[in-house]
Amino acid sequence: MKPKPRIPLKQLRQHQDRYSEYTDSEFDHLRGVAHLTPAQLYEICRWKSKRRPELALGNSKELVKEITAFAFSAKREESRIGALTLLDGVSFPTASVILHFCVSRSYPILDFRALWSLGIEKPAAYSARFWIEYVACCRNMAMDNGLSVRSLDKALWQYSREHQKT
Numbered sequence: 442m443k444p445k446p447r448i449p450l451k452q453l454r455q456h457q458d459r460y461s462e463y464t465d466s467e468f469d470h471l472r473g474v475a476h477l478t479p480a481q482l483y484e485i486c487r488w489k490s491k492r493r494p495e496l497a498l499g500n501s502k503e504l505v506k507e508i509t510a511f512a513f514s515a516k517r518e519e520s521r522i523g524a525l526t527l528l529d530g531v532s533f534p535t536a537s538v539i540l541h542f543c544v545s546r547s548y549p550i551l552d553f554r555a556l557w558s559l560g561i562e563k564p565a566a567y568s569a570r571f572w573i574e575y576v577a578c579c580r581n582m583a584m585d586n587g588l589s590v591r592s593l594d595k596a597l598w599q600y601s602r603e604h605q606k607t
Contacts, residue, residue: 442561442571442576442577443504444556444559444560444561444575444578444579444582445559445561446558446559446560446582447557447558447559447600448558448559448600449606450582450586450594450596452499452574452589452590452596452600453586453588453596454592454596455596456595456596456597456599456600457588457592457593457599458595459496459552459599459603460595460598460599461571462595462598462599462602463480465542465591467484467488468488468542468543468599470484470541471485471542471543472543473543473562474513475510475513475544476505476506476507476509476510476513476588477505477506477509477539477543478502478506479497479498479501479505480530482497482500482505482509482530482531482539483495483497483498484512485497485535485538485539485542486503486530486531486535489534489535489538489550490534490535491534493494493530494530496530497528497529497530497531498528498530500528500529500530501559504528504532508513508514508524508525508527508599509510509525509526509528509539509543511524512524512525512536512539512544513538513543513544518569518572518573518576519573520570521540522540522542522569523538523569525540527592532567533551533571533572534550534551534552534567537549537550537572538550541591546589546590546591547580547590548576548590548591549575549576549579549580549593549594551567551572551575552594552597553600554598554601554602554605555594555597555598555599555601556604557577557601558596558597558598558600558601558604559582559597561575561578564606577594582599589593
């Protein structure tokens, strides 16, 4: 994955500082949990997208527990992201939020705005391979620019909000 950033890299901090869309602290209590409950899954889905978060409520308590426990303890990235997408209401972007808030802040949040700011075309369908390459791309870019992955996310999102014609 070779990004062609639309955002001038020297402006990353400026855009990150202007980001005010969401607070992250509401999910601090989920860091390191063994699994999610259906209510927690719903809250994460609602945070990511207001469109259809209620789909997450169609998952049984047992399924949410089993899938999220597996994903949080899996060693392979394909297993982590893939398992989460088995849950109703969880696509790759939502799975990225779950991994970010519950497993490690070093996971970026997959979002069309971030992709646009990076100059990466949104694929017709997300795949584990795309996800793995995206994670590496974001982690490298954040490190190269002295930012956390979440700060990079915020800068990319904000830049798109200010410059992308939707």
